[in-house]
Amino acid sequence: xxxxxxxxISITDIAKQEVIKALSIKGIPENYFLRVGLRGGxxxxxxxIGFDKMGEHDELYxxxxxxxxxxxxxxxxxxxxxxxxxxxxxGFTFNKL
Numbered sequence: 001x002x003x004x005x006x007x008x009i010s011i012t013d014i015a016k017q018e019v020i021k022a023l024s025i026k027g028i029p030e031n032y033f034l035r036v037g038l039r040g041g042x043x044x045x046x047x048x049i050g051f052d053k054m055g056e057h058d059e060l061y062x063x064x065x066x067x068x069x070x071x072x073x074x075x076x077x078x079x080x081x082x083x084x085x086x087x088x089x090x091g092f093t094f095n096k097l
Contacts, residue, residue, distance in 0.1 A: 002093045006079075007063055008061075008070065008075050008079045008081070009063065009078050009081045009082065009083055010035060010063070010081075010083070010097070011064050011066065011082070012082060012083065012084045012085065014084065014085045014087070015083045015084050015085040015092060016066060017036055017063050017085075018085045018091075018092070019066055020066075022051075023051075025035070026051075030049045031053055031071045031074065032052060032053055033052065033053075033054065033060065033068060034050075034051060034066055034068045035046070035050050035051065035068075035070070036048070036049055036067050036068055036070055036078065037070055037074040037078070038074045038077055042083075047081070047094040049083065052069065054069050055069075055071070056070055057071050058070065058072070059072055059075070069096065080097045081095070081096060082092050082094070082095045082096075082097050
């Protein structure tokens with residue numbers, strides 16, 4: 001865990017509740033964490049969210065009581081990003097703050 005590190009992303013209350021709901025309903029194993037990162041590269045990269053085990057390049061953060069893993073190579077792209085949830089529409093969204 002990185003208690004002294006800067007937390008790169010923020011999570012809205014509604015997104016936090018949706019993650020907690022998914023963890024309980026889907027029976028995600030205890031050794032899995034919320035993963036936030038990027039998929040793809042260069043100009044076509046998109047944000048990703050899911051549940052995953054920690055890998056060798058991952059950092060573990062506690063953000064609003066959620067354990068979140070982020071690949072160290074993605075950190076600079078996630079600074080000042082907010083994870084949100086839209087009930088009517090796209091589901092989880094990422095917003096630049």
